[in-house]
C-alpha cells in the first residue's frame with residue numbers, strides 16, 4: 001500500500017452527539033487523553049472554570065462562557081488518525097451543529113443512563129439517519145444510579161427507531177457499578193479502581209470462573225448470568241453491514257467520568273468504523289483515494305480574528321491530498337485560487353498545516369467568496385458535491401433596522417450573516433428587504449445576530465418574535481402558491497432564492513394544509529442542489 005493510501009485508510013472522522021449534560025465533553029476529553037493529545041483531562045473545556053470552551057472567538061461566547069460554534073479535534077491513537085467533530089453542547093445549538101454531521105463519516109451518540117434518549121439527541125439523530133451513517137451508542141454515567149439497561153435499549157429502539165446490539169453489558173450501576181461483560185470475548189471486565197486520570201485498574205474473569213462471586217458478588221453473578229442468557233436468546237444479532245448502513249447501533253455501557261469502559265469502547269469503535277467514505281457528486285461517487293484533491297465547505301465562521309474581519313471556511317476533504325499553497329478550483333465561484341494559510345483547529349490553538357488527506361477537516365481563509373456546500377477541487381476537475389440540506393429553523397422573528405438611513409448596512413450585514421449560515425432569511429412574497437423574517441435553529445442565534453449587526457455593521461435593529469414553530473419547503477415545482485388553502489395561522493413566505501415555504505404555528509395547521517391541498521408536497525429539509 002502506498003503511503004498516500006495508508007494515510008487515508010487510517011483516518012476516522014466522526015461527530016459526537018448528545019443532549020446537553022449527557023457527558024459529551026467529558027467523553028471527548030477522555031478520548032483525547034488516550035490519544036495523548038492532552039495531558040490532563042479537564043484542559044479541553046471546563047465550562048465552569050476559567051478556561052473557556054474550545055472556540056472562544058466571538059465575544060458573545062466569552063460573555064456567556066459557552067461554545068456557540070463547533071470545532072474539530074485531531075489526534076492519533078493506535079495507528080489511527082482521528083478527527084472528532086465537536087458539536088456545541090448547550091441547549092441553544094444552531095444549524096452549524098446539524099451541518100457538522102454532514103462532514104462526519106460516523107457518529108457517537110452519548111446517552112445519560114439515568115435519562116435515556118432526550119430531545120436534542122432525537123433532533124441530531126434525525127440528521128444522522130438522513131445520511132445513513134453508522135451510529136455508535138455510549139450509555140454514560142453508569143457510576144450513577146441508572147435505568148435498567150433493558151429499558152434503555154427499548155427507549156433507543158422505540159424513540160429513535162433503530163435496532164440496538166449491546167456489545168457489553170453493565171454489572172450494577174451507581175456505587176455498585178462493578179464493571180462490564182464483554183459479549184464477544186465472553187469476559188467480565190471488573191473495575192477495581194480509577195488510578196488518577198488515565199488508567200483504570202481492572203481484573204478480567206469469565207462467568208464460569210470460580211472467583212466470580214468474590215469479584216462481583218454472588219447476587220450480580222446470578223443476575224448477569226440470567227441477563228446474558230436473555231440477551232443471547234432475544235437481542236438483535238451483531239451484523240457489521242447493518243451497523244455500517246446505520247440500521248443497527250452497537251451499544252456500550254460505561255462511565256466517562258471515571259474512565260470505566262472508555263478505552264474498550266474506543267478500541268471496538270475504531271475497529272468497526274471505516275476509512276473516509278466516498279461522497280456523492282453530480283458526476284457520481286468520488287472515492288477518497290482519487291488522484292485529485294476535492295472537498296466541500298460545511299461551515300463558515302466569521303470574525304475569528306476581529307482585527308482582520310476575516311472568515312474561516314471549514315472544509316471536509318473528500319479526496320486526495322491537500323498541500324499548503326496549492327492551486328485549486330472553486331467550482332461555484334468558477335475561479336482558480338491558491339489555498340494559503342490552511343489551518344487545523346485544535347482546541348484553542350490554530351495551527352498552520354502543510355498537508356492533509358481525505359477525511360481531514362481544514363479551515364481555510366475566506367475573503368467572503370464561499371457559501372455553505374461549495375466544492376473546491378484540483379484545477380482541471382469540475383464537479384459539485386451534493387449540497388448540504390437547509391435544516392428547518394424552529395424560531396422566527398421579524399427584523400428591521402431602527403434607523404432607515406442604515407438600510408444599506410442592514411442589508412449587507414444580514415445577507416452576509418445569512419450566507420455564513422448562522423441564520424436564514426425570508427420575506428413575504430413581493431416585500432422588500434426593509435423588513436425580513438429571520439429563522440434560527442436555536443434562539444441564541446438571535447442574540448448573535450443582534451450583537452453582530454451592532455458591532456460589525458453599526459446597525460441597531462428591532463426584533464419582534466413571531467409565533468411560528470414549524471417551517472416546510474414546498475416541494476411542488478409548478479405550483480401557484482396563491483391558490484393554496486391555508487389556515488389563518490399559517491404564512492406563505494419565500495427565501496432569497498425564490499423558493500416557496502410555509503410557516504406554521506402548530507402540527508395541527510400542517511395537517512390542515514395537507515388535508516385541504518391534497519397535492520401539496522411539504523418537505524422538512526430544503527434541498528440545496530441546483
Ligand code: G4P
Pocket residue numbers: 018019020021022023024025026027046047048089090140141142143144254255256257258
Ligand atoms: P455535555 O458536554 O454533554 O454537556 O456534558 P459534560 O461532559 O459537560 O458533562 C455534564 C456533567 O456530567 C458534568 O458535571 C460532568 O462532570 C458529568 N459527567 C460526565 N460524565 C459522567 C459520568 O460518567 N459519571 C458522572 N457521575 N458524571 C459525569 P457538572 O457538575 O455539570 O460539570 P463540571 O463541574 O464537572 O464540569
